[in-house]
Amino acid sequence: MSDVRYKIMFSGELMPDFDLAQVEQNLAQLFKSDIDKIRQLFSGKPVALKRDLSGAQAEKYLTALQRAGAKVSKENDLASALSLVATDDHPEPEPQTASASPAMQAQADDRMSCPKCGFEQPKAAECSGCGIIIEKFLARQTEFEASIQPATSSAASPYATPQAAVYDNTGEEGELKYLNFDGRIGRLRLLAWNLLLVLVAYAIIGVAAGMVIGDFLAPLGWLIGIAAFIASMVYSVSFSVQRLHDIGWSGWLVLLNFVPFVNIVFPFLMLFMPGTQGPNRFGPPPPANSTGVKVAAGIFIVILVIVPITMAISLPAYMAYMENAGMMGGEGMEGMEGMEGFDEEAFLEYQQQLEQQQ
Known part of the structure; x- marks a missing residue:
C-alpha cells in the first residue's frame, strides 16, 4: 500500500494580523509569480496550491504559506494515487528543439x-x-x-500536477552600506545615523572654528571645516537616498529637498512613510533595528520636539526683555530724545570727553 499523499488547499482567507495587499505580495514572492495571477487565488473558491505531497513536504509548505499570511489547510490527495502513464498506443511526446542561427x-x-x-x-x-x-x-x-x-521521484508524466517550488525568502535581509547610494535603510536607522553624523560633524567643525578664531593654524582650520561640511552633506544625501529606496522610490527624488516650499514637506514624507514589505527593485529589506539604533532614534526625536518648543517659548520672552531694557532697534535713544529737558549738545559733548579719556 502506498503512502498517504496530501494537497494544500486555499480558499482566499487570511491569517490574523495580515492585510490583503501584504499577503498578495508575499505569495507573489514565494511562487515567483505576477501579482495579477496571485489575485486570482482570492476568488473565494477552494484552490489546490500543491498536490501529491508527503507528510513532511505538506508541513513545510503549510508553514511557509501561513507565515506569508495565507490561511491554508492540508487535506488528503486521493487523486494522486491515480495517474495516466504512457502506453504503446499513446507514447509520451518527444520534446522539440528549435534550431537557431549562430548569431x-x-x-x-x-x-x-x-x-x-x-x-x-x-x-x-x-x-x-x-x-x-x-x-x-x-x-x-x-x-x-x-x-x-x-528520496525517490516518479517518472515524469505530461498529466502530472505542476511542481512549483515555494521559496521561503521572506527572511532575506540586505547589507548596511554607510557611504553608498545603493541599498535600503528604515526610518529609525535614518534618524540614528543622522544623529551620529550631526555629533561628529559639529565636533570637527567646532575644533576647526577654534583654530580659526584663536588664529592658530587658521588656514588649516578653514580647510578642516570645509572638508567636514562637504563630507557631512555627502553622507546625509546617501542616507536619504537609501531611505527613498526603502519606500520604493527613486533616489533622485532627494533633489526635492533643495526645492523651495517642497523641502518643507518632503523630509516629513521620508520620515513617516513606511518601507516596502519584503524585497523591492532596490534589494532586500534592511536588517532589524538594534537597541542602539532605537535609542539613538529616540534621542533624535526628543531633540526635534524639544528644541522648537523651547525656541517658541524663549524667543518672545527674550524679545520682551530687550524691549523693556530699551535695547531693540534704537528705541533706547528714541526714548531719551522724547524725554523733556534732554540737551542733545550736552550729551554729545559728554560723549566726546569719554572718548578722549579712553
Whole structure:
C-alpha cells in the first residue's frame, strides 16, 4: 500500500494580523509569480496550491504559506494515487528543439534571466532588477529543494500536477552600506545615523572654528571645516537616498529637498512613510533595528520636539526683555530724545570727553 499523499488547499482567507495587499505580495514572492495571477487565488473558491505531497513536504509548505499570511489547510490527495502513464498506443511526446542561427545563439549566450524576478539582462553576478547575488540565491534554492524533495521521484508524466517550488525568502535581509547610494535603510536607522553624523560633524567643525578664531593654524582650520561640511552633506544625501529606496522610490527624488516650499514637506514624507514589505527593485529589506539604533532614534526625536518648543517659548520672552531694557532697534535713544529737558549738545559733548579719556 502506498503512502498517504496530501494537497494544500486555499480558499482566499487570511491569517490574523495580515492585510490583503501584504499577503498578495508575499505569495507573489514565494511562487515567483505576477501579482495579477496571485489575485486570482482570492476568488473565494477552494484552490489546490500543491498536490501529491508527503507528510513532511505538506508541513513545510503549510508553514511557509501561513507565515506569508495565507490561511491554508492540508487535506488528503486521493487523486494522486491515480495517474495516466504512457502506453504503446499513446507514447509520451518527444520534446522539440528549435534550431537557431549562430548569431542568435551567440546573442542568447550573452544574456540571462534572473532566477528570482525574471529580469532579463546581460550576464552578471548581480541582478539589476531585484539586486540579489545570483550565485547565492541559486545555492539557497538548491538547499531548499533538497530539503523538500523525496528520496525517490516518479517518472515524469505530461498529466502530472505542476511542481512549483515555494521559496521561503521572506527572511532575506540586505547589507548596511554607510557611504553608498545603493541599498535600503528604515526610518529609525535614518534618524540614528543622522544623529551620529550631526555629533561628529559639529565636533570637527567646532575644533576647526577654534583654530580659526584663536588664529592658530587658521588656514588649516578653514580647510578642516570645509572638508567636514562637504563630507557631512555627502553622507546625509546617501542616507536619504537609501531611505527613498526603502519606500520604493527613486533616489533622485532627494533633489526635492533643495526645492523651495517642497523641502518643507518632503523630509516629513521620508520620515513617516513606511518601507516596502519584503524585497523591492532596490534589494532586500534592511536588517532589524538594534537597541542602539532605537535609542539613538529616540534621542533624535526628543531633540526635534524639544528644541522648537523651547525656541517658541524663549524667543518672545527674550524679545520682551530687550524691549523693556530699551535695547531693540534704537528705541533706547528714541526714548531719551522724547524725554523733556534732554540737551542733545550736552550729551554729545559728554560723549566726546569719554572718548578722549579712553
